[in-house]
Structure formats: C-alpha cells, structure tokens
Amino acid sequence: MTILKNDEEYEGIRASGRVVAGVLSLIESLVREGISTAHIDREAEVFIRDNGGEPAFKGYMGYPATVCASINEVVVHGVPSEKVVISEGDIIGIDVGVKMNGFYADAARTFAAGEISETASRLIKAAREGLEEGISKAVEGNRVSDISAAVQKEAKRSGFLEVRAFVGHGIGRNLHEPPEVPNWGVKGRGMVLKKGLVLAIEPMFNEGSREVEIMKDGWTAVTADRKLSAHFENTVIVGTGSAEVVT
Secondary structure, three states: OOOOOOHHHHHHHHHHHHHHHHHHHHHHHHOOOOOEHHHHHHHHHHHHHHOOOEEOOOOHHHOOOOEEEEEOOEEEOOOOOOOOEOOOOOEEEEEEEEEEOOEEEEEEEEEEOOOOOHHHHHHHHHHHHHHHHHHHOOEOOOEHHHHHHHHHHHHHHHOOEEOOOOOEEEOOOOOOEEEEEOOOOOOOOOOEOOOOOEEEEOOEEEOOOOOEEEOOOOOOEEEOOOOOEEEOEEEEEOEOOOOEEOO
C-alpha cells in the first residue's frame, strides 16, 4: 500500500536529505587516484553521525557499510574495501542513505576520477539527464510509468541501455516503500501520483548490455559484459507543478 506523507513528515525527510546532499558533496571532494573506497566509507559515516544522522544502509539486510561504492563496470551495491583503490580514469557511483529522527533520504551520484574517456563522460551525462527527465514527470496527476518512460527515452536518445534489474522506490519512514519506480515503461500506466508521495528515482545506464550479474559477495552487481555503468538518484517530493528535490 502506498504511504502518503504530511507536512511534518516532509520536514523530517528534508532534514535527512540535507545530510545526504552534504555527504555526497564531501565525497566528490575525496574522489581521486589512490583513495580506497573504504576511506570514502569511513569519511561518509563520520560526516553523517556528526550531523545527527545514522547511516541508512549499514546493517540493512546485512549490508556491511555506509555507502555503496561502484567503480566502472559495477552497476550498484559495490562494497567498500581497502583493496579497492580508485585509479585515474575511473568512474565511481556512490549511493548513500541517511536516517534521522525516524525519516530516510537516499541519493546517488557518479563521479569521475581525473580525466575519463569520452564514452564514460557521455554515459555519466546521460544518466544524470535521465534522472532529471524522470524527476520532471514526478508531479501530481501523472502516473508512475510517466517517470519510467522519460528515463528510458533519455537512455535510448543517448545510445545507452537502462538497467532493469533494479528500480526506484517510495521512501519515508522506511528506506524502501511502495511504489516501485522502474527505469523503463510505457507512459500513462501504473498508479496516479498524488500529493504526499515521496520517491527515490534512480536511473542506472549501461554502456553495453543492460544485463547484470551478482558477484560472490551477494551484493556487488556488475554489467554482464563488464562495460561501464553510471547511477544517479534523488529523493523527491511529488509536487503540483514540479517535484521538490530534497537531496
């Protein structure tokens, strides 16, 4: 059942969203050659706790870290490690969630480590624009699939493929709530978007095949053909004329 929020709950989600935005800004400044994903994870946790929040992912379904750190062919859920060190030319997707005063927010960005390939640059741009296009449809009276179709259209326009193994979701007092928000679909279908709905919209675009494989750790999802992947996400409040981005 879809969970609609009131004004008080909006404020709680906004507060968590500000911390998410802050930690992603910090991480952007950290991404460079020679930095381990474990270092990024530690810095993220310190920032979140210093700002009154809790890492939303740590311990969730057994996940061991504060952020998901996904380099190059890793689509999502890359587990931070001292052994995973960023190299010049890498792209790294960082997904992070915060819980504060009982409310969640969740977002992701894909960052470049130094000079990256033209393909990587185009892929990052496409995924970011796919997110923006999806958010533009998160308005009262539209349907969930209007968001999905807008994301898919941007992937196709850019010459990439949207990932279908993972989807966006509702968010609020729980990290994952109904409805699911796929990154593909035909517009005009699915539930009608209403005031009070808060969504985490998160396109993942692949350079090659949209298919993914889960590695032996049970978390890390990689592209089946080991080509690049990029991931962007924001938590948004469905609006009357436009959505409000809280992350």
